[in-house]
Amino acid sequence: MKVLFYGVRPVEVAYFNQINEKFGYDMVLEEAFLNEGNADLAKGCEAVVLRANCLADKKYIDTIKEFGVKYLFTRTVAFNHIDVEYAKEQGLKVARVPSYSPNAIGELAVSLALQLSRTAPVIANTVNKNFLVSGEYFAKEIRNSVVGVVGTGKIGLTAAKLFKGLGAKVIGYDIFQSDEAKEVLEFVSLEELQAQSDIISLHVPYFPGSNDEMVNAEFLSGMKDGSILVNTSRGEIQNHGDILNALKAGKLRGYGTDVFSKEATIFFQDFKDKEIPDPVVEELVHLYPRVLITPHIGSFTDEALMNMIETSLENIQSHETNGSSPNDL
Ligand code: NAD
8 A cells, every 4th residue: 555644854764664664555755744736646645644734624635535545644643734524524534643752742841941941041152152151040950940830641741750850849730630640740720830830831732712822921920930931732822922022021031932823834944044924933033042942843753753653554554454543533
């Protein structure tokens, strides 16, 4: 069977080939994300596997249906880039990868928090050959800090364990308080978490119409003065303008993010010597080293990639043998 994967970076190819040895599919590994120019690659394929920011709208679904594609899968947890209902109406099977290494994203959250609290301003100066020690380098150790984790599911709990391993007092807020999380952190109300935390790490999914821009001016005003905010979940849960204002006012000392709303218009492109199409993001970039931005690379690790490839190929195999997979949408 011929399987098309979109958005396969060159560094990932060897992993695809190695894992496919036990499946034996004929894989087409397209480096570009799905775009208007590469829909035709699906001709002759039975399965198409997307990644985040590959928009499978009605037009694309009609196109691949005409080509005879049977499976429209994604190698991501989130599937908001696929018109799932329409795809299913057209008779396509749709499946996802429900989880992959939570450490990939948890480690990025910890890394952003540590850099913001400890190294980012130092490095920003030393790359300019300035080795003077400035007062802004003075740091609070993580073991003397309170870390607030919002959303204590797979990734949030992993981040909580990592922060706890560094000695932090970890508190959490979640609408569902799991016993597993209770062993690692103390659950508090969201207001208490905002007021007590030196670092807040966001790990809640985005539910359109429910938690849009939950991190807004009101949320930020409830945070500790001079605290750090890290978002490795979804851009839609934050108001970028309000975060920018909180940084300018000194309310936030640092902000690290792996995500923006409408990030597809910004990420995975090079804007060197050009304006970023979102003026708020443009201003945020200029607040480096108080602002650290990573282009949605939370899951860009060896373990997460292997999980994604293996589960995607298992989803196809399961459909071939049983007519369905446990990860169908
Ligand atoms: P999960 O389902 O295991 O955990 C989510 C937790 O959030 C659950 O415990 C749930 O009860 C809680 N929650 C839901 N709504 C809430 C609310 N309004 N307030 C407080 N808690 C709430 O999910 P996960 O696998 O831990 O993923 C968390 C987030 O990370 C998702 O948004 C996901 O899209 C994002 N993510 C980002 C990357 C990346 O590359 N940056 C990669 C994978 C996942």
